[in-house]
Amino acid sequence: MTRPLPVLAACAVILTGQPAASAADLETALVERAPVAVLHVAEGVVEAVNSATLAAQVQGRIVDVRADAGDAVKSGQVLMRIDASEANQAVAGAAASVAQAQATYTNAQAQWARNVALRDKGFVSQAVVDQSLAAMRAAEAGLKAARAGRGQAVTVRDFTTIVAPLAGVVAERHAEAGEMAQPGRPLLTLYDPARLRVVAQLPQSVAQGVQGTSLAADIMLSGRDAPLAAEAVMLVPSADPRTHTMEVRASLPATVTGVVPGQFARLVLRVGSAPRLTVPAAAVLRRGEVTAVYVQTEAGFRLRQIRPGQALPDGRIEILAGLNVGDRVALDPVRASLSRQQNASPQ
Structure with missing residues (x-):
């Protein structure tokens, strides 16, 4: 054999x-x-450089939803509306207060002018003129306050229309039509897909060795055979007191597609040579x-x-x-x- x-x-x-x-x-x-x-591999996660979570600023029922998760939106685009009936009534009341204050101020102006003319002819004293001048100034202040109240009411009404603060993609929708919006309650989350980065944690022993140096790194993403060279790498100049690590951020190239926030990634950092x-x-x-x-x-x-x-x-x-x-x-x-x-x- x-x-x-x-x-x-x-x-x-x-x-x-x-x-x-x-x-x-x-x-x-x-x-x-x-x-x-000398390479150091750190596990990280993809996050958006520019992202925003839109929250309600007024109370009211959600009456219109115009965006859902995955939708591409433009800056200033209307995404959601909250019932503005109460806000409209507040604006109408503020407008009426302005009209009333304007009439009071106009009458005070006329009264002051009459008293000045009568004082010049000797029919009233200076004290009467001073009184009418004070009344006119108080009416003017009341008019300014009324106008400010109207502006505040208009601003609150504008809060019932939720618009996109940036161009990007809707990552998540937190509320449905018919639900009650409360101040501070998240409604939508947006992010800009053109600017993404990988965030990872470095041990202080590694981070201290690269502080003050020009960092370079490759980014390895699941589903991709070839690593991507990071456009820029930054070490955040602060340490986590609980984990004793420092955060490093590596920017993904703008040409990369198919990557979303929350995706797992590995960061291969060049931390020296030997x-x-x-x-x-x-x-x-x-x-x-x-x-x-x-x-x-x-x-x-x-x-x-x-x-x-x-x-x-x-x-x-x-x-x-x-x-x-x-x-x-x-x-x-x-x-x-x-x-x-x-x-x-x-x-």
Whole structure:
């Protein structure tokens, strides 16, 4: 019965049609240390930079609902109306008070003018003129107060019409037509989908190391294979006294679609750099669960299993275990496996 090949030896099986190559013909690369970005992964949530929860400012029954969750709205668009019957009566009463105050002021003006003329002719004293002047000024003050009351009544009436303070999307509707609105009760929640960010918490040990530096981060969203580069990253200059963490905010690109507030996200922050062993990505051979390279030795190329780290932007791969500084690896592992000096057993 034939014994099965070891896993690493199976990686060195000669492929049909591949020409054999000597060790001297194969191009190699030196295993060396290079600065590698130190990453910190923080779990966060997507939130809108601009959002608003609209609440009732007057009491009344909701008589008209013009927006629902998911609707796109424009700034100033009417979203909901509250019964304005009582507010309209208040405005009418305030208008009547203004008319009454205006008549009183007009009469006081005329009375003051008559008394001035009579004083000039010697028929009344200066005290009478002063009295009429005081009455005129009191009537003028009463008119201003009445006009202010009318303005207040109009403002309260305007509160019965709920309008969008920003252009965006309705995230949630908290009330239905026919329900009673109370001052402070939430009615609608809006957000601007063009400006979203990921908010996460950093341990103080990590946050203190990046304070005062220019931060960069990648954003990983569920359902997307490729990470997104954050447009801007900001560390909030305050710490939570309960969790001893600091908040970091990473802005999503404006071109991103299909992302909503409350969605889970991961923030991959570059918090510094450190020297790490690296090799070119072309030198790494992957066969199933095995990751290895062909290391050049005096006896030829030997297959050595490695533990890779992160892929680097310059086309190299970080090596966590399996290699040493100064080792040379074959840049074409397939041809290295076909060389007559190959030895597929690990060192």
